[in-house]
Amino acid sequence: MVYLPSGGPAQDHTAVKALGWQTGAHRNTEFQIKWQQVIREWSERWGAKVSGWWFDGCYWPNTMYRRSAPNFATFAAAARAGNPQSAVAFNPGVFHRILSMSPYEDYTAGEIDLPEKIMVRRAEDGRIDGAQLQILSHLGEKWGMGSPRFSTEQVVAWVRKLEDQGGVFTWDVPVEANGHISPLFIDQLTAIGR
Numbered sequence: 001m002v003y004l005p006s007g008g009p010a011q012d013h014t015a016v017k018a019l020g021w022q023t024g025a026h027r028n029t030e031f032q033i034k035w036q037q038v039i040r041e042w043s044e045r046w047g048a049k050v051s052g053w054w055f056d057g058c059y060w061p062n063t064m065y066r067r068s069a070p071n072f073a074t075f076a077a078a079a080r081a082g083n084p085q086s087a088v089a090f091n092p093g094v095f096h097r098i099l100s101m102s103p104y105e106d107y108t109a110g111e112i113d114l115p116e117k118i119m120v121r122r123a124e125d126g127r128i129d130g131a132q133l134q135i136l137s138h139l140g141e142k143w144g145m146g147s148p149r150f151s152t153e154q155v156v157a158w159v160r161k162l163e164d165q166g167g168v169f170t171w172d173v174p175v176e177a178n179g180h181i182s183p184l185f186i187d188q189l190t191a192i193g194r
Helices: 013-019 029-049 072-079 152-164 183-193
Strands: 002-005 052-056 087-090 134-138 140-142 145-148 168-172
Touching (some): 013 029, 029 072, 052 072, 145 183, 152 168, 152 183
Parallel strands (some): 002 052, 052 087, 134 168
Antiparallel strands (some): 140 145
């Protein structure tokens, strides 16, 4: 899987300037064309080694992506250039109601910070508007860090609830400085797997 921002790499000022990225609700046509060329080149280079893409920060979909090209269709085509079977998702940010952003995505990005507040409407056979129902949250206190913030029973209950609707849950798990996963998280992941 590849994680990329849908906008420019904001902390890389040279890249932002070269790509023509403007933060905010701007059409960003010049940026989109250049960014999609980069994504297409990576996709073609990596080919079948990549089976999916998760694009973060699609905060202004009506301004940037729900128009004539460049748009969601050309964005997805660039990502699938090297592997047409790659799954693609576009993340609009944290929402408690899970939704599909585009008919060109294969699964919902589903970023949520409070799993207990999840609302799924109109999911049919595990799909929302044709996209696989998927939710992403973090087991640690923050993304990529901290101690477990939920009991194993809570996590298993949320996973089962989503599974009953045909959906899948993806959990961010902190990795320690030595590259290991804490036994506390291993225990939770083992329980979820059972």
